[in-house]
Every structure is written in structure tokens, then in C-alpha cells.
Amino acid sequence: MIKTKKMLDISGRFLFVLGVLALTFVFAMFQGGKVSWTIFYSLLPFVMYSTFLFFYPFSEIKVKRSIRSANSQNSGKFLVTLSLKRKSRFPLLYTAVTEKWAEDDVALLAGGPFKRLFLFGFRKEIEWQYEIEQMPRGEHLLEGVVVEVSDFFGWLRKTKLIDARDTILVFPKMIDLHYVPFDTQYDRGTLVSLLNIVKDTTMVTGVRGYQPGDRVTWIHWKSFARTQTLMTKEFEDRRSQELLLLLDGRVSATFEEQVELTASILKEASSHQAELALMTTGLETSLFPAIQSEEQLHQALVHLAKIKPSEAEKTVSLVDFGTEFQHGGGIVLITAQPDWPFMQSVLRTAKNARSIICFVVMKGTGTTSIEVENAIQLARSEGVIVHVLGKEQFREAFKEVAGQ
Known part of the structure; x- marks a missing residue:
């Protein structure tokens, strides 16, 4: 539906341009005289440019986006560079480039729509850079770039959304906390705590005398064979x-x-x-x-x-x-x-x-x-x-x- 409406709009504008040319031609034929034909021939180049612009293929315009801060933190700076390239040197006059975000709130943070007006001329490439000072937390979607080209008098305007999707993920801002475990609970402890001390049985730090209740697997058998005294391994607390x-x-x-x-x-x-x-x-x-x-x-x-x-x-x-x-x-x-x-x-x-x-x-x-x-x-x-x-x-x- 939207595509049909756009086609009808630009077709109507093109018919208007042709109608203006036809009207001046009829006027010159019936009126005659140098002034009438001067008006017709003066208008002819502008109508011809509008005609060429009507048939100009927007498909040859390619968009490349470079994002410096694709995974930034909340309230951090966000820098984007847009590059528009094309193959031909057909002169484009008033070219408006608009970055299309899925969320309107992002445009408000930048102080207005992400829009820039260029005089493309015969150039094959133009570049545009913009910055958002404080990017909000969340997942933000860049849908593409809207390119709008107009003729000399604004009679004919062509608009196209060039698909260039990018997802921007802005993480929450992280503060350096002074993290301190709350209380300590040992193997036999009675304190209620989030922190548990357990024995890392892979790290033996020494031996001590055997005490009732020590596990059999903790006994240091080599020491017992030498001294005939039960000794228990000591482990690193983890x-x-x-x-x-x-x-x-x-x-x-x-x-x-x-x-x-x-x-x-x-x-x-x-x-x-x-x-x-x-x-x-x-x-x-x-x-x-x-x-x-x-x-x-x-x-x-x-x-x-x-x-x-x-x-x-x-x-x-x-x-x-x-x-x-x-x-x-x-x-x-x-x-x-x-x-x-x-x-x-x-x-x-x-x-x-x-x-x-x-x-x-x-x-x-x-x-x-x-x-x-x-x-x-x-x-x-x-x-x-x-x-x-x-x-x-x-x-x-x-x-x-x-x-x-």
C-alpha cells in the first residue's frame, strides 16, 4: 500500500512536470514571438533533468556504515560514519540523507532527526559523520538510510529507503564497587553467611597430628609408615x-x-x-x-x-x-x-x-x-x-x- 502511494505520488509529480512543458509549448505555438519561445527553451533543460531523474536508478547507491561504539555503556558517546557510493556520475542536486532508527527516542537524544542535506553533484561518494553524546541502555536497531533527491524547483522528488540494518547493544554502566564478602562460615561454623570455606583436597599445604573425627582419606600414610604416628594432611582453604x-x-x-x-x-x-x-x-x-x-x-x-x-x-x-x-x-x-x-x-x-x-x-x-x-x-x-x-x-x- 505504501509503495503504491509513493509510486502514484512520484508519477503525479512527473506528469505535472510534463504538463508544464506542454503548456509552455502550446503557449509558444499560439502566442508566437521571441518571448514565448524563450520561456519554452529556458524551461526545457529543467524538464529534461527532471525526466532523467525520474528514470535514475536508486539501486546503484550503496550504503556503508561504520560504528565506532557498537557495544558501548549507558551514557557513553556513540559515533557513526555513513558512506554513500554509486557507479555513475549523473549529477544529483539536493540530496537529503536520513538515518532511520527503529526508535524515535534515539533521534530526540541527538537533538532532532538524523538528517543531512548534500549537494551530491558529480561525485561518486559522500561521507557523513554524526555523534550521540549519551546513548541510552538497550538494544537499538538501525533500519537503513532514507535518500531523497529533488530537482531544481522541487517539482520532482524521489525517495528510497536503502536497507542497511545494524543492531547496537548498549550495556548498563558498571561502577567499580568495593566488593566485600559479608561473613565467613567454616566447615564446623555456626554463623549464617553467604561465604563458605571448604577444603581444596587437591592442594596439600602440610601435615598435623591426627584428631578424632578426621577423615581416613586425609591420613598421611607415608608419615605413619616412618614414625608409626597418625598424621593428617592439611589442605588449602578455598x-x-x-x-x-x-x-x-x-x-x-x-x-x-x-x-x-x-x-x-x-x-x-x-x-x-x-x-x-x-x-x-x-x-x-x-x-x-x-x-x-x-x-x-x-x-x-x-x-x-x-x-x-x-x-x-x-x-x-x-x-x-x-x-x-x-x-x-x-x-x-x-x-x-x-x-x-x-x-x-x-x-x-x-x-x-x-x-x-x-x-x-x-x-x-x-x-x-x-x-x-x-x-x-x-x-x-x-x-x-x-x-x-x-x-x-x-x-x-x-x-x-x-x-x-
Whole structure:
């Protein structure tokens, strides 16, 4: 339908141009005189150019796009270079080039449409470069380039969308957190913690005297053969941390800050060899049960780059993820709305969690509302550790928890 409308539009414009030429010719034939024929012959070159332009094939124009920041971070600079090439030297006059994005919001960030007017002339190639100062987080699609060419008087205009698709992935901005494990739990310990100390039986650091309860497999038999005294191998302690990050996917004023905090924790915790998992709620519940390799971390960050908030009434209830942490571990919940129905669903499905830490992300250092304060007090009464954070407090968030 759209193609038909465009064809009718340009055909109508071309018939108009021919009609103007025919009208001046009839006028010259009946009127006669030098002035009448001067008008006709003066108009003839412009009509001929419009005719050639009507039949000019846009298919010979090729677009090449060079993106300097294809995988940038939120609020980072984004630089694009467009190059238009063609084979012939047919003179093109007023040529408007427009970059077509699937999202109109991106054009608003640039201060207007991505449009540039060129006098192509006889050149075979033109180049255009533009920049977006602060690219928003998300997956953005470049659909192509719209090329519009006009004749001298704007009587004839040809427009074509040249397909040149590119996908731009902008990751959430990641902050360098001062990551501190909360408390320590040893093999025989009684502390509730996210951090477990286990024995790495592949790393023997020495021997000690046998104590009742030591495993038989830990006995150093060579020492026993020499001294006839039971000795037990000592192993290197290896820290491991089972940690689930749970991102509240409901719409909030601080949703972008919540995503940034989640991505920052993922990055820092993975560098501390934590056994990580990520869950996000929203229109769909997404779970990344094991984030141990660089590839798995990248997949989780890609998900955080694409995630969009959902309305509260459309948010899917949490699934039962307790079995994922049946051997212990803890949950870090990141939200802006610690309302009781949501917190209750977390508590109900996290029965195996050793502890739950809730980071409530607020704008600036403003005070929380009475509803939020009541929800926080109710969550604390159920054993949830709650901390209210502004963006400027993200770096020290774990130090505050570890200090408790």
C-alpha cells in the first residue's frame, strides 16, 4: 500500500512536470514571438533533468556504515560514519540523507532527526559523520538510510529507503564497587553467611597430628609408615560464595540505577570467584542459574542490556528457585519498591537461602515515603537485611552490609 502511494505520488509529480512543458509549448505555438519561445527553451533543460531523474536508478547507491561504539555503556558517546557510493556520475542536486532508527527516542537524544542535506553533484561518494553524546541502555536497531533527491524547483522528488540494518547493544554502566564478602562460615561454623570455606583436597599445604573425627582419606600414610604416628594432611582453604542476584523488573523511577547496580555486582562478584546466579522479574521471569565463565557472564550482561521494566499488574509471579540453592547461599534483592506482597513472594520461594540482603535504590539522598519505611520495617522483622541506597552510595554498599 505504501509503495503504491509513493509510486502514484512520484508519477503525479512527473506528469505535472510534463504538463508544464506542454503548456509552455502550446503557449509558444499560439502566442508566437521571441518571448514565448524563450520561456519554452529556458524551461526545457529543467524538464529534461527532471525526466532523467525520474528514470535514475536508486539501486546503484550503496550504503556503508561504520560504528565506532557498537557495544558501548549507558551514557557513553556513540559515533557513526555513513558512506554513500554509486557507479555513475549523473549529477544529483539536493540530496537529503536520513538515518532511520527503529526508535524515535534515539533521534530526540541527538537533538532532532538524523538528517543531512548534500549537494551530491558529480561525485561518486559522500561521507557523513554524526555523534550521540549519551546513548541510552538497550538494544537499538538501525533500519537503513532514507535518500531523497529533488530537482531544481522541487517539482520532482524521489525517495528510497536503502536497507542497511545494524543492531547496537548498549550495556548498563558498571561502577567499580568495593566488593566485600559479608561473613565467613567454616566447615564446623555456626554463623549464617553467604561465604563458605571448604577444603581444596587437591592442594596439600602440610601435615598435623591426627584428631578424632578426621577423615581416613586425609591420613598421611607415608608419615605413619616412618614414625608409626597418625598424621593428617592439611589442605588449602578455598572460599566459595553462592550468591543469587534478584532484580525487581517493575517500573520505577530508579530502574536504570537498579540495572547498573546489578551489573556492577555481577562483574565484581565474578572476579572474586563467586558462584553466581541472576534472576530478573517482569513480563517474563528470566533465570541464569550458573554464571561462572566469561561467556556466561557476557550472556547475563546482554540480558541486563536488553531488559525493560514492566507494569506492576503485568509482572509475572516469581517461580520457585529455592532448589537452585539447596546447598546454601544467599540472595541479594535489588528493588525500589520493597512492598510486602513482593517481599513475601521472595521469602516464600527462598526457603533454602542462608540470608537475604535487600538494596532499596532511591533517587539521590531523598527521604523514603511512609509506605516504603513501613515495608522496610516489615521486611526487617522477617530477617531480611535492608539497606536504602542512592547512586552515590553504590561503591560502599557491601562495606555497610559486611560491617553489620
